[in-house]
Structures are given as C-alpha cells and as structure tokens.
Amino acid sequence: MAYAACAALLLAGCASMPDSGDLQGVESTPRQDTQVRVFAMPPRDDAPPSEIVQGFLEALTSDDPRYSTARQYLTTKAAQRWQPDSSTTVLADGPGTEVVQSGDRDDGDDFAFKLTGTEVATLDAQQSYAPASGTYRQTVYLTRDKKTRQWRIDALPQGIVMGKSDFQRNFMSVNKYYFASNTTATGTGRPMAVADPVYVRERVDPMTQMVRSLLNGPTSWLEPVVRSSFPTGTALTQDVTALTLDDRNKLTVPLNNKAARIGQGKCDEMAAQLLFTLQSLSPTVDEIELRAGGRHLCTLSDDRATAVADRGAETSPDYLYFIDGGHRLVRMPNSGSGNARAETVPGALGDGSKELRSVAVARDEDTAAGVSLDGKALYVTATTVGTALGQPLLQSKGKTEADRLTTPSWDAQGDLWVADRDPTAPRLLLLEKGGGQPLTVLTPGLDGRINAVRVAADGARIALVVDKDGKQSLLIGRIERDRTGTQTTVSVQELRSATPDLEQVTAMSWAGDSRLVVVGRETGGVEQVQYVQCDGSIPETGTLPGLTEVTSIAASEDSDAPLFATSKDGLLWLPGGSGWRTLKETASVAFYPG
Known part of the structure; x- marks a missing residue:
C-alpha cells in the first residue's frame, strides 16, 4: 500500500506538468553563496x-x-x-x-x-x-x-597555530591601500595607490576587519614609503560592531572626531583608500560615505575614484609589445584576444635601424628604452614617426651578453631602471625621467647579482630576479627616495623572497597591484607558470597551464589584459579558462608597458 501511495503521488506530480504551449522566461532568484561557518565544541567534563x-x-x-x-x-x-x-x-x-x-x-x-x-x-x-x-x-x-x-x-x-590547509580555509589575502609618499603619476600628478596585502579571517566579518586594519595604518615593511590620508588616531566610532552594505551597494563608515574637520580633498582621498580596499575584498562595493561628529563628510563613488588617485589595476595598456624576428619593436592592440594584427612601432626602435635585444615602453606609451642586440648599449627615444635614435645613454663593459644590461623598466613617474651585470662593477641604475646622468641605486642586503628588474606601477616596490651560486630567486624590495636640495639618493630596502619554493626563476612580471606571474621550477621539479603574491604567499589561482622553455612572460596590473609569453614555439596567448595558444607572430620577448 505504501508503494502504491508513492506511485500515485508521482503520477499526480507528472500529470500537473504542462506538455504544450510556448516557452516563457521567468524571474529567478540568484543563488546566494552560503558560507558554512565552523564552531568548535567546548571541553566535556572529565576530559583527559x-x-x-x-x-x-x-x-x-x-x-x-x-x-x-x-x-x-x-x-x-x-x-x-x-x-x-x-x-x-x-x-x-x-x-x-x-x-x-x-x-x-x-x-x-x-x-x-x-x-x-x-x-x-x-x-x-x-x-x-x-x-x-x-x-x-x-x-x-x-x-x-x-x-x-x-x-x-x-x-x-x-598567538595561534594551525596547519596549512586550515589556514587556507580560514584566512584570505586582501589588499588595503595607501598612497606612495614620494611618487605621483606621470601626466596626472595624482597620488599613486599602493597595495598593502594582509590576511584576514574569511568568515569573521572581513569587511569590518579590513576597515579597522586600514585605519590602523600600513604594515611595518611598507610604512616608510607610503602615507595615509586618515588623520592620526582616526577610528570607527565605539558603537560600531559591524559594517554592512546597503541595498545600493553603498557603505557608510562612521568615524570618530579625529576626522571631523578634514577638507574635501583629504576626505576624497580617505574615501578612495576605503573604496580600493573594500573592492579588493568585494567588487560589489560601489560607493563610500564618510561620517564624523554626527555629520556627513563626503561621498565617493566608483566612477569618481579614478579622478582622486591612480591605481595600477585601473590603468589598461593600449598595446602589447614584442620584439619580432627582425629584432624590431612591434605592437598589437590590447583587444583582449590574440587575433589582433601586429604593426611595427613608429620611430627608431621599430624601423630596424638598430637590432634590439630587449625593450621597455613607458607607461604613457609615448617613450621607449631599448637595449642593443649585444646587450652593451641603452637607447631612449619617442615612439613617434621620424624620431632619431641618438647616442646611447648608458653602455656596459661586460665581456659577454650575460654580463651586460638587463631589460629596463619604467616606474609610475617616468623614471627608467636597469641593471648592469658586469661582474667587475654590478649595479642597479636609475635614469630620472629617462635621461640624464645615471644614478646608482643603493641595494643594502643584496646578496647576488641582479638578472632582471621590474618596477611596480605604484613606484614604491621593485621586483628583482637575483642570481646567487646558480640559484635564481625573485625578491621584492621597497624603493626609498631621499631628496636633499638638488641631491637625490635612491635605495632598495628590505629585500624579501616572493618565491621561497622556487630554485630557478626565469621570467616574471607584475600581474596586479600585489601579484606577479612567475616562470620557474622547484628543486628537481619541472618548469611551471604560476601566480605569487609579493609577500611570498600563493593565491588560490596560483598554478597556470604548463609551458616549457619560456623566455618571457607578459602580464599587466590590469587583470582584464590577457597573458602572453614567448618560448621556442614563438608568441603564445592564454585565453581565459583554456590552454596556451600559439600565434602566427614571431617574437623573442613580449611585454606590456612598464
């Protein structure tokens, strides 16, 4: 009888299903990502x-x-x-x-x-x-x-202690944002936002955690080169227990009286810091309202934030650049696909008059620096028709190509960085505004020879591939500038490893405000392409599709720009969610501006 009753119910359900008529769209409620929270059990009586x-x-x-x-x-x-x-x-x-x-x-x-x-x-x-x-x-x-x-x-x-798997389940990496102390963006003069990655507990009100962390100030490693627009002592009001978005994705942040008398410009910068920070946690945050002393201070929306401060992830390059089979500088429009058509870059670096080994294009894409094929000479010229190459700004005396100039790199304020690998006089050099007398950058604590240089878009951090006893490691340093009158002293401080598990790093590029893409291998392992955080941690999307014999990797701080690479197979492109695809173009080195 029970089976018969169940069958009758099933048949009744089937009979209620329509079997004719037009298909009609219906509104559906999006599935919410429900997070399972884990709570521990208290001790039981008489537990050993x-x-x-x-x-x-x-x-x-x-x-x-x-x-x-x-x-x-x-x-x-x-x-x-x-x-x-x-x-x-x-x-x-x-x-x-x-x-x-x-x-x-x-x-x-x-x-x-x-x-x-x-x-x-x-x-x-x-x-x-x-x-x-x-x-x-x-x-x-x-x-x-x-x-x-x-x-x-x-x-x-x-403190607390836990295993790696529990840490990955409990904690998440999020960027909080401050402004570079001595750097403004080329052309706009706006402050440059600098990412300061920290880890917060993922299911314990991370939004409020991040706001409190931002107000407490930058981490000790980054503090010497950044500033916060929040007045000293600024904090959430004492009655705040949790911060939540309203139905328009706006977050209202009540601050104590330390922030009650700030001006409009400073308030906009404070709101921009909060907006950038919370969008790193949740992209749905569209607007920030600040309140203090019981009154409204300012409101900043997502579309206005770019007028307050510049951020690497918000700047999309116009072109992908590479050096073709004729050792000329070539570019393709950054269309988000690998199907764009390549063209030679206007000017002396693209006309073939000087064979090139490596090139760096400035972030405004109006100027480029090229290293000659033998690695001896560095040239800087505009990327416009009719420009002459001129005399080299720098020459290396290294006896072999491997002992000469590295690929150069441009920072946010238009300064040019390059390393000379001459064993008799290895040094990291800076050419202010891409010219003038090269300035030797101090590198206290550097143990080894620099093989590659890449400056972050914010101009406050630099990535170096350093060779010591045959091991090539990726190190991240803090760029400090000291200007006394007409004298400028630049140094790279507190170098720290971003790839402690890799023995050989062969290529790298910044791929976000605090993330890099790296080609390397572990001891006894195979070559792999992976993302790493600048603090040395591995993000959840760490490993990328495999690739062998990579000579360069091209990534942008703008996460919407696709990855490109060069290997023995030529120029390759990585569309989202699939493997590497070989393009028809011949290339030895690929790169985005910077």
Whole structure:
C-alpha cells in the first residue's frame, strides 16, 4: 500500500506538468553563496589532558570571532594572558603533540605536551604574511583544578597555530591601500595607490576587519614609503560592531572626531583608500560615505575614484609589445584576444635601424628604452614617426651578453631602471625621467647579482630576479627616495623572497597591484607558470597551464589584459579558462608597458 501511495503521488506530480504551449522566461532568484561557518565544541567534563589539547587546537581553526570557545580550554589566568591576535604560525601539517614528562608536583596535577611541526609561514600582529622555515616546537602546560578536578591549559605560547590547509580555509589575502609618499603619476600628478596585502579571517566579518586594519595604518615593511590620508588616531566610532552594505551597494563608515574637520580633498582621498580596499575584498562595493561628529563628510563613488588617485589595476595598456624576428619593436592592440594584427612601432626602435635585444615602453606609451642586440648599449627615444635614435645613454663593459644590461623598466613617474651585470662593477641604475646622468641605486642586503628588474606601477616596490651560486630567486624590495636640495639618493630596502619554493626563476612580471606571474621550477621539479603574491604567499589561482622553455612572460596590473609569453614555439596567448595558444607572430620577448 505504501508503494502504491508513492506511485500515485508521482503520477499526480507528472500529470500537473504542462506538455504544450510556448516557452516563457521567468524571474529567478540568484543563488546566494552560503558560507558554512565552523564552531568548535567546548571541553566535556572529565576530559583527559590529551583531549583538552586537541580540543583547543581544533577550536583555533573555528570561526569563533573572539576565540571564546578556545578560551574555555584555558584556566582563568591563562585566558586573560593569552593574545590570539598577536601572531599566527602556519605549519605544513596540523601541529603534532608529544607528551612531556612533568615532575613539577608530586600530586600528579600537572601535565605538559610539546607541539611540533614544520613552519611554512607566519602572520604578525598586523596580519602581514611572511614565508618561514624550520622546526616548530612549543610547550603547552596543563593543570587540574583543585575544586572541579577538570584539566585546563595553564600556560601556552602567544598567538595561534594551525596547519596549512586550515589556514587556507580560514584566512584570505586582501589588499588595503595607501598612497606612495614620494611618487605621483606621470601626466596626472595624482597620488599613486599602493597595495598593502594582509590576511584576514574569511568568515569573521572581513569587511569590518579590513576597515579597522586600514585605519590602523600600513604594515611595518611598507610604512616608510607610503602615507595615509586618515588623520592620526582616526577610528570607527565605539558603537560600531559591524559594517554592512546597503541595498545600493553603498557603505557608510562612521568615524570618530579625529576626522571631523578634514577638507574635501583629504576626505576624497580617505574615501578612495576605503573604496580600493573594500573592492579588493568585494567588487560589489560601489560607493563610500564618510561620517564624523554626527555629520556627513563626503561621498565617493566608483566612477569618481579614478579622478582622486591612480591605481595600477585601473590603468589598461593600449598595446602589447614584442620584439619580432627582425629584432624590431612591434605592437598589437590590447583587444583582449590574440587575433589582433601586429604593426611595427613608429620611430627608431621599430624601423630596424638598430637590432634590439630587449625593450621597455613607458607607461604613457609615448617613450621607449631599448637595449642593443649585444646587450652593451641603452637607447631612449619617442615612439613617434621620424624620431632619431641618438647616442646611447648608458653602455656596459661586460665581456659577454650575460654580463651586460638587463631589460629596463619604467616606474609610475617616468623614471627608467636597469641593471648592469658586469661582474667587475654590478649595479642597479636609475635614469630620472629617462635621461640624464645615471644614478646608482643603493641595494643594502643584496646578496647576488641582479638578472632582471621590474618596477611596480605604484613606484614604491621593485621586483628583482637575483642570481646567487646558480640559484635564481625573485625578491621584492621597497624603493626609498631621499631628496636633499638638488641631491637625490635612491635605495632598495628590505629585500624579501616572493618565491621561497622556487630554485630557478626565469621570467616574471607584475600581474596586479600585489601579484606577479612567475616562470620557474622547484628543486628537481619541472618548469611551471604560476601566480605569487609579493609577500611570498600563493593565491588560490596560483598554478597556470604548463609551458616549457619560456623566455618571457607578459602580464599587466590590469587583470582584464590577457597573458602572453614567448618560448621556442614563438608568441603564445592564454585565453581565459583554456590552454596556451600559439600565434602566427614571431617574437623573442613580449611585454606590456612598464
């Protein structure tokens, strides 16, 4: 009877389905991305020491905003002393536990466990990521309460610890934005926005986390070369617990009285910092309203933000450039496809009068710098018809091509960077506005010889491929400029690795405000193309389709510009969601402006 009843219901459902008539479109509700939040279990009564430790470690990976469940595994004093936000240690696997014999007391009310693992990264109190290596060994001490007879953790290391997979599930990389202290965009004079990547907990109100982080100021590594338009001491009002978008995708941000008396221009810059930051987290943010002292300060929409500050990701190049089989400078319109037709670039670098090894086109695309085929000479000329090549601005004395000039690179304010690899006098050089007497850039802490140079669009950071003992590593440095009267001193400070796992980096290019695309291989591995963050972390979309014997990679800070590469097969193009495609054009090097 039950089967018969079910069959009758099914038939009744089928009978209600229309089997004739026209098809009509209906409105549907878009599926919402529901995020499953994970909450830990509190300690159960009479749990043994091992279970207390495991329960505590599991609670660290939950979505509990203030780690209140994790604190239940601690004694009252330990819970008061523990500062989970002071640091995060990421291990290759989850932390292992080893029992440590405790002989502190004769009554058997003390216990200890050693937490072990292999470190891969750390976050500091500013949520700034840094690759790490070595062995992790920390001790957790437990005691049994004399009244309740329950085991609790009495002493533990500050911060939190978790495995790599839990870290990737719990944390996300987001850029917060400040302005370059000593750099303005060529042509517009507007401040340049600089990305400062940090990691926030993905399911613990990341929008409010990012606003608070932005107001607290830049990370220590970036702070010397950026500024914030927010007055010192600016914070959210005390009654703010969470910030949410309204139905028009506008975010209203109430600030304390430190920001109550700012002018319109400064307010627009503050709103631009917030807009760029929150769009890195959620592209749906369209407008920012700032309030302070109970009144409206300013409103900035997405379409007005580009008039307040320049940002690399918002600047789309007009052309992709490459050097063809005749060693001439050639370009294709940046149409978003590989089907555009190539043409020689107007001027002396495209007419074939000087064979070229490498070229860099300025970000305004009106000027280009070319290195001769033998790598000895650097020329700078306009990309217009009838321009002469002139005399070289720089010449290397290196004995071989590998010991001469690298591919040059232009920064946001029109200065030209290039490295001379002459073993007798290796140096990084800067030609202000693409001319004049070359300035030697100081590189304290540099250990090795520079093989490649690429300046970020913001002009505050530089990527260097450095060769030491046959190993080629990608390092990111901070560009500091000191002007005293007519004297200018430029240095690259605090170089840090962006590819700690790669042994050989053969090509690289900036591919976003804080991201690069890199060609390299691990020890004993095969060559791979992947994205990396400038802080050394790997984004979720890290690995790209495989490619072998790559000689150059072309990416733009504008994420809508497609990737190009050159290899033994010629010029290749990577359409979204598919493999590399070989184009008909012959090319030895491909690149976007910059």
